[in-house]
Amino acid sequence: MQTTIPRTRIQGLNSLRIRNGSYVMYWMQQSQRLEYNHALEFAIHKANKLGQKLLVVFGLSAHYPEANLRHYTFMLQGLKETQSALSDRGIKMVIQRGCPSVIALILGADASLIVCDRGYLKHQKAWRNEVSLKAHCAVVQVESDVIVPVEIVSDKAEYAARTIRSKIKKNMDSSLVRFRHGRLKKDSLNLNVNSLDLTDIDLLLKDLNIDRSVPAVSPFLKGGTTSAKKSLKKFIRNGLPRYGRNRNQPQTDDTSQMSLYLHFGQISPLHIALQIKNADDQLQKEKETFLEELIVRRELSINFVHYNQAYDSFDCLPDWAKKTLAEHRADKREPIYTREQLENAKTHDDYWNASMKEMKYTGFMHGYMRMYWGKKILEWSDSPENAFRTALAINNKYFIDGRDPNSYAGVAWLFGLHDRAWNERPIFGKIRYMSASGLERKCDIHAYLEKVEKRIRFFQKNRTI
DNA sequence: ATCGGCTCGCGCAA
DNA sequence: TGCGCGAAGCCGAT
Numbered sequence: 001m002q003t004t005i006p007r008t009r010i011q012g013l014n015s016l017r018i019r020n021g022s023y024v025m026y027w028m029q030q031s032q033r034l035e036y037n038h039a040l041e042f043a044i045h046k047a048n049k050l051g052q053k054l055l056v057v058f059g060l061s062a063h064y065p066e067a068n069l070r071h072y073t074f075m076l077q078g079l080k081e082t083q084s085a086l087s088d089r090g091i092k093m094v095i096q097r098g099c100p101s102v103i104a105l106i107l108g109a110d111a112s113l114i115v116c117d118r119g120y121l122k123h124q125k126a127w128r129n130e131v132s133l134k135a136h137c138a139v140v141q142v143e144s145d146v147i148v149p150v151e152i153v154s155d156k157a158e159y160a161a162r163t164i165r166s167k168i169k170k171n172m173d174s175s176l177v178r179f180r181h182g183r184l185k186k187d188s189l190n191l192n193v194n195s196l197d198l199t200d201i202d203l204l205l206k207d208l209n210i211d212r213s214v215p216a217v218s219p220f221l222k223g224g225t226t227s228a229k230k231s232l233k234k235f236i237r238n239g240l241p242r243y244g245r246n247r248n249q250p251q252t253d254d255t256s257q258m259s260l261y262l263h264f265g266q267i268s269p270l271h272i273a274l275q276i277k278n279a280d281d282q283l284q285k286e287k288e289t290f291l292e293e294l295i296v297r298r299e300l301s302i303n304f305v306h307y308n309q310a311y312d313s314f315d316c317l318p319d320w321a322k323k324t325l326a327e328h329r330a331d332k333r334e335p336i337y338t339r340e341q342l343e344n345a346k347t348h349d350d351y352w353n354a355s356m357k358e359m360k361y362t363g364f365m366h367g368y369m370r371m372y373w374g375k376k377i378l379e380w381s382d383s384p385e386n387a388f389r390t391a392l393a394i395n396n397k398y399f400i401d402g403r404d405p406n407s408y409a410g411v412a413w414l415f416g417l418h419d420r421a422w423n424e425r426p427i428f429g430k431i432r433y434m435s436a437s438g439l440e441r442k443c444d445i446h447a448y449l450e451k452v453e454k455r456i457r458f459f460q461k462n463r464t465i
Numbered sequence: 466a467t468c469g470g471c472t473c474g475c476g477c478a479a
Numbered sequence: 480t481g482c483g484c485g486a487a488g489c490c491g492a493t
Contacts, residue, residue, distance in 0.1 A: 159475055162485050248487060297486065320473055371487065413486070420485060423471040430472060432488060442488095468493080479481085 005042045005179070008152050009143040013116075013132035018046075021112035021137060023053045023191065027104040028093070030124065031117040031144045032058070032078050033225050034085045035181070036268035038144035039117040044091075044182040046113055053188035056086055056093035057107045059100030060196065062208045065123055066396040066403055070363055072205060073216035074223035074400050078266040080198040081224040090187035094195035097208070101127040105134055107193065114139045117265070120150070120306045120405055147269055147295050148175045150306050157307035159318075160418045164300050172295070176273055214397060217363040220459060221260065221400065228261035232272060236279050243286040247293075250355075250366035251447035257364065258294070263401040269294060300418065301409035311408045314388045314415070321416030324429030325384040331426045337380045339390045351436055351445055352376050354452045361456045363400040368443070374414035375434040379427055388415060 026043035034040065040056070047054040058079060064071075083093045096103045108114045108131065116128055118141055132139040143149045148171040158164040196204060221227075239246075239254035246254040261267040272294060276287050310316040317325075337347055345353040345360070355369040365373065374391050381387035392411045396402035413419060414431075421430035439445040 160485065163475065293486095300486085318474090324473095368487070418486060420474080421472040422488065423490080425489085432486095434488065435490095437490095438488065466493105468491105470491095471489090473485100475484095477482090 004045070005038050005142060006175075008149050009038050010042065011141045011143075013128060013139040013141050014135065016135065016138045018050070018113045019111075019137040021052075022110040023047070023055045023188065024050060024113050024115065025104075025108050025111035026054060026056045027100075027108065027114055027116040027131070028056050028058045028082075029100050029117060029127070030119040031265035031268070032075070033082055033266050033268065034089070035225060036144070036179075036271040037117070037265075038179075039115055039142035040144075041179065041182055042140070042142045043113075043115040044184050046115065048182070048185045050112060051186065052112060053186045053191060054091055054184050055107065055111070055188055055191055055193060056091060057104060058093065058095045059103030060095050060097050060208075061099050062097070062210050066393075068211040068214040068397065069205065070214045070216050070398070070400060071402070072208070072210055073201065073218050074221070074260070074363075075264050076198060076201045076204065077218065077223035077227075078225065078261075078264055080201060081226060082266075083195075083198060085225070087189060089184060090189055091184050092188040092191045092193065094193045095198065096194065097196060099127075101130040104131045108135050108137070111135075111137055113137055116141050118143045118145055120302050121403070122309070122312075144268065145265060146299050146302055147273060148172065148299065150299070150303055153299065154303060154307075158300060158303050160420075161296055161300055164303060165296050168296055168299060176270070176277070178274060217400065217459070220462070221257075221363060223261070223264060223266060225261075225266050228258070228267035231257050231261070232267070232275060236275065240276070240279060240283055240286050240290065243283075244289055247289065248368045249443045250369045251444045251451055253451075255366065256290070259401040259404070259406060260364070262298070263404045263406075269298065298406060301405040304409045304412070304417070305405040311405075311412070312392065314385045316408075316412055317415050317417055320421060321419075321431060324421070324424070324431060325415065328427055328429040329383065333380065333382060333427060335380060336382050339394070342377065342380075342390065343394060347376075347380070349376065349436060350449065351439055354449045357456055358452045359394075359398045361459050363398060365399070366448075369448070370410060371414070372434050372439060374411060375432075378414060378431070384415060388412075 024043055024047040026040055031037045031039055043054055086093045114135055148168050152171055153167045235256040242254050246252045258272055276290055305311040308316050345356040347353055355365055355373045359365045377391045378387040395407050395411055416431045419432055422432045424430050425433055
């Protein structure tokens with residue numbers, strides 16, 4: 001049990017001191033939860049030490065890059081729960097409408113100290129940079145979204161899972177520790193700061209001028225820590241015992257779905273990892289396989305977006321991949337589908353269409369099908385650059401967990417990132433290929449088609465938003 | 466059903 | 480400098 005936050009998670013973002021302001025402010029943005037939140041714990045600790053109140057602030061932008069009704073609904077469900085959970089602890093949380101960095105600076109003007117959590121995408125870094133440059137007090141960033149902080153693992157973009165694995169494992173035991181949740185001494189509920197009212201999320205969503213082109217998946221998937229923990233429990237009971245066998249079987253539902261909640265910081269990877277470690281001792285192998293995905297692969301994605309500035313474009317790919325795709329640029333593509341045809345699931349390939357529908361109507365797709373889905377976009381586009389753009393755009397539009405570091409690494413993987421060369425063939429060159437016959441050979445793809453059809457019928461019948 | 470070849474480059478051993 | 484091996488494969492030979 002750890003009582004203080006490890007130094008390796010804490011970074012001063014400017015050189016200013018703690019001022020004598022009205023409160024300590026935790027600018028919450030990435031880690032949208034109360035539990036296992038290192039940034040929040042650090043802020044509570046500092047507030048107690050200074051004898052001050054703690055104000056938690058969230059800036060809600062109506063124009064978050066690529067976000068639509070589906071994402072906002074899921075996020076606001078989680079924020080509503082977090083606000084009330086904090087309130088139960090005597091901590092005031094306000095949500096204000098506007099660009100997150102601007103909100104942080106406005107409310108931070110009265111703060112003694114601004115604590116923020118960490119995000120690795122370009123716009124998330126830019127927001128924190130702006131706040132650290134313009135704030136009048138110390139700005140401290142606390143990592144609470146990974147098991148091993150990125151800089152501790154490596155100081156460069158890693159080449160593949162195998163090169164990052166040992167570096168993560170070296171630091172894992174010292175990072176996989178519980179910590180005590182602190183208590184705020186000075187109740188801050190009476191702080192007089194305005195907040196958006198989250199009582200009626202639908203009403204608030206109508207008020208915000210957001211992109212409404214993609215419907216929410218509520219009430220089938222609900223955002224928030226309670227949902228996340230319920231899914232985790234269910235996974236440990238039902239999915240984990242079969243994880244080794246079924247993780248690549250898209251007709252089953254033996255996945256954890258943790259990526260949805262992790263994306264919005266509604267659950268901590270540390271919390272998940274500890275729960276998994278504590279599960280049945282008979283499941284050593286399954287646990288290892290799951291932790292490999294949760295920690296090594298997820299944190300490889302974060303390493304990628306942190307150190308590779310081109311993570312959202314074709315340029316991010318390793319040279320051998322760009323070279324081999326260029327050599328096959330003139331290969332005949334037949335058929336070629338437009339983005340519209342793809343989004344409408346109007347291809348000749350029923351397996352592919354089913355995966356597209358799963359994504360479009362349920363906001364989720366089984367991991368194994370995510371690979372097949374993307375590989376075919378490369379095969380059916382007029383150029384690899386356009387394929388990259390299309391795959392990423394559709395990914396981010398429909399997946400609840402789109403726009404995550406995992407999204408960028410996942411899309412780039414389709415084009416060779418973190419992978420190796422394979423037998424050369426048309427269009428793909430030496431990039432790994434996947435085929436419909438592979439699906440037939442390796443899983444029960446017809447059961448998957450049925451699963452998707454059934455789920456979509458259920459969704460359409462019961463949709464409320 | 467199972468196996469080997471395909472093919473690249475990092476990281477480590479020497 | 481050489482060598483082993485890898486984020487989830489394909490394909491043809493046996």
